[in-house]
Amino acid sequence: MTGYSLPRYKWILAFGDYLCIVASFLSAMLFLPGKSSALNIGNMTAFALFAVVWVCAMEFNSLYKHDVFINRSQQSVLLAKSCFAALMMAVFYDYLIRPENWFGSRAINAVVFPAGFLLMSIWRMVIFRTVWKNAIGSGRFIRRAAIIGATTKGERIAKRMMLKPDSDMHIVGFIDDSDTENLTLIHESNSYRILGRKHELKRIVHEHGIDQLVIAGDEFEPQEILELAETGTQLGAMVDVASDSFHLNGTPLRNGTVVPHFEFPVVHLKGNRYSVSARLLKRALDILLAGVGCILLMPVFAALAIAVRISSPGAVVYTSRRVGKGGRVFSFYKFRSMKIASEKHDPTVMKKQYEDYIKNNAVVGKILNDNRVTRIGKFMRKTSLDELPQLWNVLKGDMSIVGPRPCLPHEYEMYSEWQKKRLSVTPGCTGLWQVSDRKNISFNDMVVLDYYYIENMSLWFDIQIILKTIPVMIFGRGDM
Numbered sequence: 001m002t003g004y005s006l007p008r009y010k011w012i013l014a015f016g017d018y019l020c021i022v023a024s025f026l027s028a029m030l031f032l033p034g035k036s037s038a039l040n041i042g043n044m045t046a047f048a049l050f051a052v053v054w055v056c057a058m059e060f061n062s063l064y065k066h067d068v069f070i071n072r073s074q075q076s077v078l079l080a081k082s083c084f085a086a087l088m089m090a091v092f093y094d095y096l097i098r099p100e101n102w103f104g105s106r107a108i109n110a111v112v113f114p115a116g117f118l119l120m121s122i123w124r125m126v127i128f129r130t131v132w133k134n135a136i137g138s139g140r141f142i143r144r145a146a147i148i149g150a151t152t153k154g155e156r157i158a159k160r161m162m163l164k165p166d167s168d169m170h171i172v173g174f175i176d177d178s179d180t181e182n183l184t185l186i187h188e189s190n191s192y193r194i195l196g197r198k199h200e201l202k203r204i205v206h207e208h209g210i211d212q213l214v215i216a217g218d219e220f221e222p223q224e225i226l227e228l229a230e231t232g233t234q235l236g237a238m239v240d241v242a243s244d245s246f247h248l249n250g251t252p253l254r255n256g257t258v259v260p261h262f263e264f265p266v267v268h269l270k271g272n273r274y275s276v277s278a279r280l281l282k283r284a285l286d287i288l289l290a291g292v293g294c295i296l297l298m299p300v301f302a303a304l305a306i307a308v309r310i311s312s313p314g315a316v317v318y319t320s321r322r323v324g325k326g327g328r329v330f331s332f333y334k335f336r337s338m339k340i341a342s343e344k345h346d347p348t349v350m351k352k353q354y355e356d357y358i359k360n361n362a363v364v365g366k367i368l369n370d371n372r373v374t375r376i377g378k379f380m381r382k383t384s385l386d387e388l389p390q391l392w393n394v395l396k397g398d399m400s401i402v403g404p405r406p407c408l409p410h411e412y413e414m415y416s417e418w419q420k421k422r423l424s425v426t427p428g429c430t431g432l433w434q435v436s437d438r439k440n441i442s443f444n445d446m447v448v449l450d451y452y453y454i455e456n457m458s459l460w461f462d463i464q465i466i467l468k469t470i471p472v473m474i475f476g477r478g479d480m
Contacts, residue, residue, distance in 0.1 A: 009132070009141045009168075010064045014055055016123045017063075021051040024115035028108045054086040054116070060460075061085075066168050070132070072125055079124070083117045136168065143238075145169050146195060146210045148228060149217030150176035153242060157214060158192055172208050175201065198228065205235045214266075215241045222448050223418040230421070233271025233455060241267040269455040273425055281459045286401050289466075290394035297388060304335055304376075304385060311374040314340045317389055322406035325426045329409060330398040333389035337377025358414045358443055384473050390429045402462040403428025404450040422450035425457070435468035 025047045029039045061078045062068050069075055090109060135141045147154040158171045173195040196204045204210065213232040215225055220243050232239040272278045294301075305316045314336055322332035373381070380386035393399040399406065406427035412420070432453040433446045441449070453461070 009135070013064060013069065013124070013128055014059075016128060017058060017120055018051055018055055020119035020123050021054050021116050022048065024112050024119055025051075025108075027115050028111035032107055032111060050086075050090065053089065054082070057085045057089070058082045069124060069128075075124060076121065079117060079120060083113050086116075087113045141168055142170050143168055143211040144172050144209050145212040145214060146172050146175050146204065146208065148175045148198065148201075148213055148215045149220070149243075150174045150178055150194065151217050151219075153218065154214070154216035157216060157242065169212065172210065175204060175213075198224075201228065201231050202235060205232070205237060210235075210237055212238045212240065215239065215243050218243050222444055223416075226418055226421060226448070226451055229269050229451075229455065233269060233273075236271075239269040239271070239455075241269065267452065269452070271455055272457045273454050278457050278459070282400060282402075282457065282462060283397075285459060285462060286394050289401050290391045293388075293391050294395070297391075300385070301388065304380065304388070307376045308336055308374075311376045312339045321409055322427075323409055323412040323423060324398055324406050325423060327412065327420070327423065330393070330406075332398075332406060333392055335380055335386040335389060337374060337380050337386045338372040339374060358411065358419075387429055394429065397426075400426045400428045402430055402453075402465050404431055404453070405433070419444075419447050422447050422454070425454050430465060430469040432465060435465055435472055 026039075029043070058064070058079070061082045063075065063078050063082060068078060087109065132141070147157055154174060158174075161167055161169055161171050171192060173192050175196060175198055176194055177197045178194065195208060201213075205213075213228070215228055220228075225241060225243060229239045229241065308316045316336060318334045318336040318338075320332050320334075321329050324330050377386070390399055394401055403425055404422045404427050407415075407423070412423070432449045433441065436449060453465075
């Protein structure tokens with residue numbers, strides 16, 4: 001296996017939802033007076049595509065998470081919310097486009113969405129729930145999990161699993177470097193043992209058929225967590241990090257949530273960097289956004305070019321060498337925001353600044369030489385407009401719209417091996433670090449943020465980061 005994939009039962013649940021949505025549409029077309037004549041290829045195709053959007057809205061509302069679909073009350077609320085969101089999308093599309101199909105029919109919409117809610121409620125809470133319970137009882141759809149770290153937190157997770165008969169997770173044992181052969185954690189007929197040491201992770205995953213790893217050692221260093229997580233996702237396992245070492249200033253990363261399984265924040269790593277589909281979708285989004293951006297922003301490019309030319313002598317576009325994916329060096333473009341270096345300028349000063357914040361794990365920020373920054377340069381840096389020429393880097397394939405920021409060659413030379421993992425993918429114009437609270441994030445925290453993004457790459461994640469980048473630019477937080 002290469003990378004985490006959705007469990008089979010979630011695909012079954014989603015397919016059932018899709019059929020219920022299509023059935024609600026067919027019911028409206030067949031039983032509403034005068035609508036059966038509109039049951040043609042065009043309408044069927046339009047609704048089949050819209051049904052996919054509806055299912056995506058349900059995924060966004062967490063309706064395919066185990067702890068949601070086994071909870072009737074929570075599931076009902078989120079299902080109603082998803083149906084309303086789908087209705088609003090249909091109404092908005094009709095308002096903008098005025099299409100000559102079912103979107104413009106209030107009668108059809110008045111039937112489709114309530115019927116969809118009703119059919120999916122029956123499917124989910126009666127049919128699928130019965131199938132699910134029988135499958136869990138017979139051992140199907142069960143994920144075999146191992147806990148890395150025979151710690152107090154690890155034992156609490158295992159105990160919690162014992163008390164949840166409807167859980168889709170079965171704890172096989174612990175992975176720990178201690179010499180203890182068996183843990184004291186015993187419940188009825190269950191006794192957990194040490195499966196092996198951390199350096200034996202590959203053997204343990206293959207030998208015991210592990211589908212999920214839970215890293216529960218608060219004493220682990222971020223470097224060790226990254227290495228264990230990367231090995232786990234490469235082997236096809238999903239990795240949950242329940243270690244305080246993987247938090248930023250006491251706050252779990254982005255989607256770290258408290259789930260009933262663990263009772264404390266958990267960061268999910270899916271290993272999406274190994275997914276071919278995720279990489280293809282990401283490249284398609286890059287080409288689309290960069291191409292459209294270059295065309296629409298041509299007036300902005302021209303205005304900034306004139307302003308830079310007037311501000312001080314020198315080239316309009318500043319070109320430097322940066323390190324990208326896998327340590328490859330490429331030409332990096334920005335609008336020039338500083339005066340040309342004089343003979344008095346000492347480049348070793350900036351190099352020393354980089355060395356300080358990397359080796360001392362200082363808070364990351366833009367390293368500026370205020371004496372050389374022009375007035376238009378300050379404005380461009382504050383709004384990140386100086387980064388616009390990087391759209392050409394994106395079209396060339398040197399960069400992506402979203403990803404870890406590239407670094408300078410001498411900066412890369414200072415990285416330790418685990419820090420270099422942040423450039424195991426194509427670097428980006430914006431990223432998770434840029435839309436986070438950069439004033440309080442150290443260099444190692446930035447590496448952890450980049451790694452989290454890398455392991456959870458998806459089209460939707462990229463869109464979220466892009467949308468969060470817009471207010472950062474508008475409100476001028478680019479200099480933080």
